[in-house]
Amino acid sequence: MAKFDHIRILIIDDEISIRKLLEFYFKKYFTVTTKSDGKEAMEFIKSGYSPDAIIADLKMPKMDGYEFTTEIRKMKSMSTTPIMILSGNESSSDRIHCLKIGADDYLIKPFNPDELYYRLINILKRTGKI
Amino acid sequence: MKFIIKDTDFDFDQGTVSLEKELRQIKQIIHSQKDYEYKYKRIFKKLSEALTCESIHLFRHKDNVDDGAFSQTYMWEASSNKLISNHEDTTHVPYNPYFERWRTLLSSGTIIQNSISNLPELEQEYLTEHQAKFVVVLPVFFNFKFTGFVQINFEKDQRLYSKNELTIMQDLFESLYWAESIDTKLRNLNAEIESTRHAHERKSHTLANITHELQTPMNGIIGLTEQLDMLEDDFTKKNYLESIKLSLSNLMTVVNNILDTSIDGNAKYDLVELKFNLKESCRNLLEVQRERAVEKSLTFEVIFDEDFPDLIIGDSRRINQIISNLIDNAIKFTHEGGIKVEFRSQKQEGNELLKISVTDTGIGIAPEHHKVIFDKFVQLESADSRTFAGIGAGLTIVKDLVQAMRGNVKVKSDLGKGAQFIVTIPTKEFIRKLSDLEDSAKHLESLKFLVVDDNEINLKVVTAILKKWGSEYDVAKNGEEAIELAKDNDYDIIFMDIQMPVMDGFEATRRIRKLKGMKPRILALTASILRENEYKCIEAGMDGVIRKPFFPDNLINWIIKKDENIEAEKEEISQEQMKMSEPKFEVINMDYLEDIASGNKEFIEEMIHLFYEQVPEKLSDIESAIAENDLESIAATAHKLKPIAGYVGLDPKEIGLKDIENDANRNGDIGVIKKNYENVRKSLNLAIEELKLYQDHL
CATH class of the missing domain: 3.40.50.2300 (Response regulator)
Structure with missing residues (x-):
């Protein structure tokens, strides 16, 4: 598995343990920043940070994954940034809804981090980031 | 519960009130005070009389099988009036190919009734083997789950039963199933309670006995220490100190035993093999015991064989422990007469044997009790239980020690006739000349x-x-x-x-x-x-x-x-x-984290600490949400808990976490949620315990 230091990944999850888990895993391959809810992440992006890909939890306080994705897609600069949604929910309606509002992928927790890595790599390749 | 009967390819007839009444009466059998075999037989018989059918078959649905299968639990034949349970030909019948259609219909709650000749060819092929002309198949549901079906075979073509009649029959079997499973559960629960109670009692006994074992040497130490102050004669003081040392040594043995025993339930003895002079090493011990015997006005006699070796090889402290426990026991149960302690050495089939026998003139032990007195913490429950009340771990320790030394211990005794304990321990060699030790x-x-x-x-x-x-x-x-x-x-x-x-x-x-x-x-x-x-x-x-x-x-x-x-x-x-480094865990599985960590122990430690912090917090959140009937919070917290449980290898589905979330989302029964929560709490707490163990080995 290759290392891409120039790729900045934003990880958003309100659950500290999941955040740590993702951060630990992905910082081996990318430059990682974490935020604990959609609102915080949104403010960070609006302050000028522009990640190459976003991994976001679905259910979060303040601003959840749906709202976050919807808002991000409204921003011109972020309209094509890959967004991966992670959720503990298996229901297909949630999955479809996420894809419908512009998320690129949807993974169910607990997930295999290697799977997430390759999905992410593939999207990044397609969007010409790597 | 009732099911909507879909009018698929089957019709229903007008029923008769008399049959309905008759069917309802059969249900009474369930509530009789009989065993289930009897109930099944009786219900099948009555039902076949009411319906004039040829045979009734009860099948259980097997969900865990890949393609699905069923097995016959009971079969009843009108001609022979016989109930056959778990027929071996039908313990595993796959739905495929003959019964795929049945499965679809039955599991959705549809009742099948038809002439065999009207059924699809595939089904006919199977059913004509039974020489049936007409068949009624009722699905049985338990706890909203399809659990099996009842097949009723008729020799002749039959009128179609009414929806009412069929529903009553179905209800009959469902009630029977409920009653039986509740009965089984109750019985299991009672057995569990009984065994828990038993284990608890045993623990209390053990504790009492341990306390006793600790008290004896402690009392000796306290008593001697108190008197030490008042003594002026240095020689006596030295003697007292020797006795205190002995008591301390005993105390330590007991503590070590408790530690060994409590760690894995079985005492382990680390024995050493050393040359030592038994006469010397047990002199103090025998003096102490002599004084105790004399205090009770008992005679105390010690005999060493004339050619008893100066040196033997073994564990002197453990052998002293054996001697001491045997004499303790003898003094405890002897009220007049005396104690005789004999030491002999014997050559037998090339082995040297050390024989220690302790004979008393005490109350004795009935032959039927000879075996149990060595059992762990056994208290004899009989007429002589009062006099036996003090029996503790002493003889158990003797037996365990002797066994560890590959020897044996025998008891000769009868009620009122005193007792003799004979310990035989094989040793490698005796050294009969003292000079070797120098x-x-x-x-x-x-x-x-x-x-x-x-x-x-x-x-x-x-x-x-x-x-x-x-x-x-x-x-x-x-x-x-x-x-x-x-x-x-x-x-x-x-x-x-x-x-x-x-x-x-x-x-x-x-x-x-x-x-x-x-x-x-x-x-x-x-x-x-x-x-x-x-x-x-x-x-x-x-x-x-x-x-x-x-x-x-x-x-x-x-x-x-x-x-x-x-x-x-x-x-x-x-x-x-x-x-030890490969402990077996029941609930947790650290493969996932270990995989991600790829050798980084600190990361695993950190994740485990997060688990310790978050789990109790989330559990108490759910608990208070349950108390407030706040279904939304229950669902949200359970949802958040799922991946946390997941990363230490717990399956959220298996432990009931998923059910909680689903039930809470669907406005389910709070009672069911509570029950599932109990399960979740138990599993997560167990996980915490196991994680601690895991950390110890990290």
């Missing part, structure tokens, strides 16, 4: 020691022993000092404390090994009772471990041990550690 004492004199300990008292204890041996020694207060001294001196043996300021014993050992190689033997003196620490000592390069508090004998035993024995011991400790 070597080991000379050996000690010629050795040079280094004692490393930051505690003044510990230093004093060890150096006092070394002084007595006439050995040369140095002392160091910490690891660094030890290294400095080791540089300039060639020590034969280093006694190393583990926990010290500046530099601990592990590090000091590692460095001394680097400087001096394997020359000095390094022995850890530690108060830790953890086997794991022993392993750490060996790993750091030490040759052995002695637990504090220790007796001079322990040190000598170790020092005169041969090299190969030391190596064997180290190997044993390492192997034990290997076993």
Whole structure:
């Protein structure tokens, strides 16, 4: 598995343990920043940070994954940034809804981090980031 | 519960009130005080009379099988009036190919009734084997789940039953199923309660007995110490001190036993094999016991065989423990007459045997009790239970010790006729000439020691022993000092404390090994009772471990041990550690985290700590949400808990977490949620326990 230091990944999850888990895993391959809810992440992006890909939890306080994705897609600069949604929910309606509002992928927790890595790599390749 | 009967390809007829009534009456059988075999037979018989059918078959649906299958639990034939349970031909019938259609219909709650000739060819093929012309198949549901079906075969074509009639029949079987499963559950629960109660009682007994075992030597120590003050004669004082030492030694044995026993439920005895003079080693003990016997106005006689050897090979402390326990027991149950202790040595089939017998004139033991008296913490429940009330672990320890020494213990006794306990222990060889022993004492004199300990008292204890041996020694207060001294001196043996300021014993050992190689033997003196620490000592390069508090004998035993024995011991400790390092976990599975961590222990530690922090917090959130009937919060918290449980390998579905979320989302029954929550709480708490264990081995 290759290392891409120039790729900045934003990880958003309100659950500290999941955040740590993702951060630990992905910082081996990318430059990682974490935020604990959609609102915080949104403010960070609006302050000028522009990640190459976003991994976001679905259910979060303040601003959840749906709202976050919807808002991000409204921003011109972020309209094509890959967004991966992670959720503990298996229901297909949630999955479809996420894809419908512009998320690129949807993974169910607990997930295999290697799977997430390759999905992410593939999207990044397609969007010409790597 | 009732099911909507879909009018698929089947019709229903008008029913008759009389049949409905008859069917309803059959249900009464369920509530009778009979066993289920009887109930099934009776219900089948009555039902077949009411319907005039040929046979009734009860099938259980097997959900866990890949393609699905069913098995026959009961079969009843009208012609033979016989109930057959678990028919072996039909323990596993796959739905495929004959019954795929049935499965679809039945599991959705549809009742099938039809003439065989109207059924699809595939089904006919199977059913005509039974010479049936008409068939009724009722699905049975339990707890909203399809659990099986009832097939009723008719020899002749039959009128179609009404929806009402069929629903009553279905209800009959569902009620029967409910009643039976509740009954089974209750029975299991009662058995569980009973065994828990039993285990609890046993524990209380054990505790009481342990307390007793501890009290006896403690009382001796307290009594003697109190009198010590008032004594003026130095000789008597010395005698008293000897007795106190003996009691302390007994106390330590008991404590060690408790530790050994409580760790894995079975006592382990680390026996040493040393030359010793039994006459000498048990003299004090016998004196103490003599005084106790004389106090009870009992005679006390000790006999050694004329040719009893000066030296035997064995574990003197453990053999003393055997003697002491046997005499304790004899004195306890003897109220007049006396005790006789005999020591003999015997040659038998090339082996030397040490025979110790303790004979008393006490109340005796009925032959039927001879076996149980050695059982762990058994109290005899009989007419003589009062006199037996004090029986504790003493005889159990005797039996275990003797067994560990590959010997045996026999009892000869009858009620009112006294008792004789005979212990036979095989030993390797007897040394009959005393001169052999002098070597080991000379050996000690010629050795040079280094004692490393930051505690003044510990230093004093060890150096006092070394002084007595006439050995040369140095002392160091910490690891660094030890290294400095080791540089300039060639020590034969280093006694190393583990926990010290500046530099601990592990590090000091590692460095001394680097400087001096394997020359000095390094022995850890530690108060830790953890086997794991022993392993750490060996790993750091030490040759052995002695637990504090220790007796001079322990040190000598170790020092005169041969090299190969030391190596064997180290190997044993390492192997034990290997076993311990692979603990089996019931709920957690750390593969996922270990995989991600790829060797980073700190990360795993951090994740485990997060688990410790978050889980109790989330559990209490759910608990208060349940109390407030706040379904939304329950669902949200359960949802968040799922991946947390997941990363230590718990399946959220399996432990009921998913059910909680689903039920809460669907406005489900709070009672069911509560029940599932209990399960979740238990599983997560168990996970915490296991994680702690896991951390210990990380």
